[in-house]
Amino acid sequence: MCVRSPAPSPEVTVAKQEQYDAIVVGSGITGGWAAKELTERGMRTLVLEAGRSIDPETDYTMLKQPYELHFNGRRDRAKQAIERPIQRTCYACDEWSEQFFVRDDLNPYTTGDDKPFSWIRSRQVGGRSIVWGRHVYRWSDLDFEANARDGYGVDWPIRYADLAPWYDHVESFIGVCGRAEGLSQLPDGQFLPPVDMTCAEEQVRTSLLSHYGGERVVTPGRCAVLTQDHNGRKACHFCGTCERGCTTHSYFSSLASTLPAAEATGRMTLRPHSVVHSVIYDPATGRASGVRVIDGETHEELEFRGRLVFMCASALESVRILLNSSTERWPDGLCNSSGQLGRNLMDHTMGGGANGEIPGMMDKSVYGRRPHGIYLPRFRNVTEQHPDFLRGYAYQGGATRAGWGRGSDMPGFGADFKHALRTPGPWRMNLYGFGECLPRESNYVTLDPEKVDAWGIPALQIHCEWSDNERAALKDMSLQAAEMLEAAGATGIETYVEDNPPGLTIHEMGTARMGRDPDTSVLNGWNQSWDVPNLFITDGGCMSSSANQNPSLTYMALTARAVDHAVTLVGNGEL
Amino acid sequence: MDRRQLLRVLGASATLAGLSPRQLTALMEGGVPELSGRAFFTAAQREAVDAMAEAIIPTTDTPGASEAGVVNFIEVIVAEWYEAEEREHFMRGLAHLDEHSEALTGVRFPYAGTEIQTAILAGLEAEGSAITESRSDAPTPFFHRFRGLVLYGYYNSEVGMRDELMFRRFPGRFDGCVDVREVTRPVPGGDRG
Numbered sequence: 001m002c003v004r005s006p007a008p009s010p011e012v013t014v015a016k017q018e019q020y021d022a023i024v025v026g027s028g029i030t031g032g033w034a035a036k037e038l039t040e041r042g043m044r045t046l047v048l049e050a051g052r053s054i055d056p057e058t059d060y061t062m063l064k065q066p067y068e069l070h071f072n073g074r075r076d077r078a079k080q081a082i083e084r085p086i087q088r089t090c091y092a093c094d095e096w097s098e099q100f101f102v103r104d105d106l107n108p109y110t111t112g113d114d115k116p117f118s119w120i121r122s123r124q125v126g127g128r129s130i131v132w133g134r135h136v137y138r139w140s141d142l143d144f145e146a147n148a149r150d151g152y153g154v155d156w157p158i159r160y161a162d163l164a165p166w167y168d169h170v171e172s173f174i175g176v177c178g179r180a181e182g183l184s185q186l187p188d189g190q191f192l193p194p195v196d197m198t199c200a201e202e203q204v205r206t207s208l209l210s211h212y213g214g215e216r217v218v219t220p221g222r223c224a225v226l227t228q229d230h231n232g233r234k235a236c237h238f239c240g241t242c243e244r245g246c247t248t249h250s251y252f253s254s255l256a257s258t259l260p261a262a263e264a265t266g267r268m269t270l271r272p273h274s275v276v277h278s279v280i281y282d283p284a285t286g287r288a289s290g291v292r293v294i295d296g297e298t299h300e301e302l303e304f305r306g307r308l309v310f311m312c313a314s315a316l317e318s319v320r321i322l323l324n325s326s327t328e329r330w331p332d333g334l335c336n337s338s339g340q341l342g343r344n345l346m347d348h349t350m351g352g353g354a355n356g357e358i359p360g361m362m363d364k365s366v367y368g369r370r371p372h373g374i375y376l377p378r379f380r381n382v383t384e385q386h387p388d389f390l391r392g393y394a395y396q397g398g399a400t401r402a403g404w405g406r407g408s409d410m411p412g413f414g415a416d417f418k419h420a421l422r423t424p425g426p427w428r429m430n431l432y433g434f435g436e437c438l439p440r441e442s443n444y445v446t447l448d449p450e451k452v453d454a455w456g457i458p459a460l461q462i463h464c465e466w467s468d469n470e471r472a473a474l475k476d477m478s479l480q481a482a483e484m485l486e487a488a489g490a491t492g493i494e495t496y497v498e499d500n501p502p503g504l505t506i507h508e509m510g511t512a513r514m515g516r517d518p519d520t521s522v523l524n525g526w527n528q529s530w531d532v533p534n535l536f537i538t539d540g541g542c543m544s545s546s547a548n549q550n551p552s553l554t555y556m557a558l559t560a561r562a563v564d565h566a567v568t569l570v571g572n573g574e575l
Numbered sequence: 576m577d578r579r580q581l582l583r584v585l586g587a588s589a590t591l592a593g594l595s596p597r598q599l600t601a602l603m604e605g606g607v608p609e610l611s612g613r614a615f616f617t618a619a620q621r622e623a624v625d626a627m628a629e630a631i632i633p634t635t636d637t638p639g640a641s642e643a644g645v646v647n648f649i650e651v652i653v654a655e656w657y658e659a660e661e662r663e664h665f666m667r668g669l670a671h672l673d674e675h676s677e678a679l680t681g682v683r684f685p686y687a688g689t690e691i692q693t694a695i696l697a698g699l700e701a702e703g704s705a706i707t708e709s710r711s712d713a714p715t716p717f718f719h720r721f722r723g724l725v726l727y728g729y730y731n732s733e734v735g736m737r738d739e740l741m742f743r744r745f746p747g748r749f750d751g752c753v754d755v756r757e758v759t760r761p762v763p764g765g766d767r768g
Contacts, residue, residue: 065744066731071656072648073731078656196751237745365755368746404730404740408723411704413631413696418639418739419762424755 020046020269021570023291023306025276025321028127029552030539030559031312032254033170035262035270037563038310043570044267046304047259048274050296050313051102051123054130054255060245061096069095089504090120092131092243100124100131100245106454112463118503119316119462125272126255128314128506131243134223134251134371135396136176137549138167138187142382142392146436147545150390153344153439154515156544157525160187166557173261174252174556175230178222185392186377186549193227194220195236195370200358200399200427207488216379216484221372221396224252224553233257240369251371273297275455278325279309279334279535287534288334294455308534308566308575311512312559315345315540316445319511320460322537323447335512335531340522343444344510345462346437346546349393349470351498352477355430356490358399365401365424373398376431376484378548380476389472392548393435395481399427429490433477436548437502438469439510464502507551509540527562534575538562615654616646619683623673624649626685630692631725636763637738640729648728649721661720668717672699 021043024034031047038045054060066073073095080088080098087093087101102121111117122128141160147153164187171190180188197205197220205218225242226235233256234248242251249256262268273296280303282289290305311318319342325334333341378392401424410417443464451459478495485493502508515521518530527542529535538559540551547554569575616624628640628649640646653665672695676684680691687695696718703716715723729735736742741760 063744065733065736067648067733067736071651072728074652074656074727076656077658196749199752201751237747238749239745361752363755364752365758366749366751367753367758368749370749370751404726407726408719411700413700413722414693415633415635418632418635419765422739422759422762424759 018046018304020044020304020306022046022308022310022566023048023304024310024312025291025318026050026127026311026313026539027125027259027270028122028254028312028314029129029132030555031127031310032129032258032262033556033559034310034312034538034563035254035268036258037560038308038567039262039265039267041563041567042267043308043567045262045269046306047262047268047270048276048291048293048304049123049125049127049270049272050275051125051127051272052296053125053272054245056245056247056249056255059099060247062239062241062244062247064096064244071095086118087120089118090506093120094243096241096244097131100243108451108453109460109462110448110451111461112465115463115465116501117462117464118501119460119508120503120506121314121317125259125270126253129253130245130255132253132552133506133550134225134242135221135375135550136171136174136224136553137222137375137377137394138189139163139547139549139554140185140187142185142378143545143547143549146391146547147439152390153545154513154517154520157514157516157521162525163554163557163561166561167553169560170553170556173231174224174257175226175233176222176224176553177220177227179219181217181219181377183217183377185382189222191222192230195223195225195227195372196220197374198366198399198427199361199364200429201374203358203361204399204429204484204488208484211484211487212379215382216376218374218376221375223372225371226250231257236371238368238370240371242371274302275457276313276321277301277455277457278321279311281325281327281329281334281532283327283329286532288532294457296455299455307570308536310559310563310566311535311537311541312539315509315511315543316460316462318537318539318541319445320447320457322512323445323460324458330531335522335529335535337531338518338520338522340441340513340520342446342511343441344439344513345443345445345464345502345508346439346510346543347464347502348437348505348507348546348548349433349435349466349474349500350505351432351496351500352393352435352474352481353395353397353430353432354478354481354485354493354495355397355428356482356485356493358427358429358488358490361427372396380473380480386476388476389469390438391436391469391473393433393473393477394548395431395433395477397430397432399429401425401427429485429488431481431484433474433481434505434548434550435470435473435477437546438467439513439545440467443502445511462503466502507540507546509543509546509551512537512541513544514542515544526565527558528565533569534566536562536566615650619673620669621646621650622685623669623683626692627672627696627721628725628728630689630696631722632729637760638734640725643729643732643734645725645728645732648732649724652724664714665717665720668721671717675699 022045024047027049093101144156148155178191179194236250275294277292288309293302323333376395380392447458448461512522514523625646628645632640673683676687699718703718
């Protein structure tokens with residue numbers, strides 16, 4: 001199934017004194033957490049990042065106004081068509097922020113026939129945490145028990161109670177704003193004060209609470225954005241364009257938060273431009289002995305040794321490295337006795353929804369530009385089973401009044417036209433759904449037999465498509481959004497069902513799943529490889545199911561929990 | 576494409592004799608012109624773009640498109656961002672604007688006076704809307720395309736953001752329900768309750 005890449009040339013540099021307690025591959029959301037937790041527990045840790053260093057003062061474009069950019073903020077279409085034809089499909093890859101996304105021409109991958117997949121990637125210190133969506137939601141036992149309930153995938157080896165203290169731990173450190181709602185399917189957390197909802201959103205909330213007897217709740221988005229100063233970082237100033245980078249570090253990124261904490265211990269070595277080629281396995285000990293790296297700039301081959309190896313490079317990148325680390329014992333990829341490595345790829349569906357005008361409140365508007373809108377948690381398949389689909393979905397969205405942008409749809413020109421645009425348009429509420437994806441072995445990745453990236457590492461071949469279950473839920477999202485808007489008194493309701501390829505929601509996960517049985521899963525309940533006990537995978541790869549919540553908070557909590565376990569094993573002499 | 580073909584495509588008007596060398600290169604090669612310090616529009620075209628932009632977003636109690644420098648934005652978009660077909664379509668529309676004005680008044684659009692300018696643009700808008708309504712696959716008409724550029728250029732300009740939108744770079748807080756008068760500029764002579 002996979003092709004072994006050529007062994008590195010014999011003149012590999014085995015760096016002197018490069019023996020670490022732990023090696024972390026990746027410096028994004030989970031790599032930063034692994035680095036912080038490992039170093040704070042006394043481990044000398046090497047963090048390897050494929051991309052460059054980022055200096056917020058010079059690399060962030062928060063302060064740049066549109067008129068200071070060549071195309072006033074319009075993307076350079078011709079350039080992006082060559083350099084970032086895939087990355088540009090992400091909303092954040094624009095004239096301000098495209099440098100935070102990889103160049104597709106240097107980082108190729110292939111897909112199955114008629115099975116498009118959008119792999120949106122960052123390579124830089126901080127990874128995608130610099131441009132992420134910042135929504136963070138806890139999972140509940142509705143999610144951890146889902147596979148066991150309907151038989152898709154394998155049962156999660158953990159339950160909410162196992163992760164709850166780690167959710168607390170992560171939320172307290174990163175800072176999460178939100179409103180406690182007491183919902184069983186979306187547990188409350190350690191919240192900073194929520195960001196305001198708009199008057200129209202509050203009105204819709206009230207209408208829906210009454211119409212659905214408390215079952216459908218419009219709540220302020222729970223986001224890793226500071227509504228007050230927190231852990232040395234400043235409160236949000238509400239400039240509204242987080243993806244350009246935040247020089248006051250008001251949203252969580254590893255660069256602003258966990259990596260500085262790791263640095264402060266004096267035990268972290270962070271090496272940018274370190275493209276990890278493979279994990280080195282020592283058959284004598286049955287352990288991973290370190291990693292093989294290609295220097296991103298010089299293309300020099302290097303090796304680093306570590307007692308623990310944490311894979312935190314993202315679900316697809318970590319698995320690509322492991323598929324490229326086959327051994328005699330595991331010809332189809334390191335730690336792949338189960339045959340599940342690279343399988344069960346999931347992403348969330350997105351884009352079933354509706355919008356409509358909320359009449360009234362014409363004397364009101366909003367002040368400031370918030371970093372997110374509302375959240376409407378899952379209500380499907382919580383207490384009753386829907387006949388058409390398993391699992392659930394939730395919405396993000398919000399109600400705002402349109403500004404000058406609506407001018408393109410208005411007739412006229414001249415002074416009256418200009419002045420008419422001063423009065424904002426009516427309140428319009430949008431509900432945009434995100435749905436759960438079933439784990440299925442038929443969604444899988446392998447190494448491409450021919451294509452390699454700019455560093456000679458085999459490219460990934462991705463085979464992934466939505467099933468009827470995802471499509472049925474997407475359709476229901478649209479119908480229910482319209483029904484709720486109608487119940488809230490909206491007029492001019494427009495429904496939509498977008499046809500987005502998997503990957504574009506950028507919640508790819510599941511390729512090295514956790515489980516209870518080494519025959520059917522890659523990792524045990526501690527994110528630890530069944531086959532190679534000092535190898536941990538704590539990015540999205542470990543997920544046994546996808547739920548419908550944005551997953552980063554769960555990745556972070558699992559990472560912190562896995563480190564705690566690994567360090568305990570080291571302390572016991574077991575590792 | 577040679578120059579003769581090019582002129583046929585563009586409608587071979589007298590105005591086109593004023594094409595700049597950079598435009599000719601861009602149009603004939605059909606690609607994106609090299610970045611250079613030189614202007615893309617001729618002086619006359621620049622005047623026309625500026626005048627039409629100002630007619631769409633005029634100076635009132637705040638500066639209009641002209642003071643906001645919208646013509647510079649439009650020039651960059653037409654020269655470097657547009658694909659060849661869009662560029663040709665734009666340049667043809669621009670040429671037609673002056674021709675139309677000259678046929679009516681004997682002078683080019685920038686010198687036709689506010690009343691005539693308004694009449695010409697109203698005619699262009701109606702014509703464009705009619706085409707869009709009759710043919711769903713028709714390209715965005717020149718007037719609508721131009722107005723879209725003016726809106727984007729003006730409201731993303733320093734002047735437009737500061738004076739018209741009262742844009743605050745760092746609002747410092749988010750309030751989801753304020754009096755609309757706190758965040759919008761009043762309309763001159765309008766009833767603000």
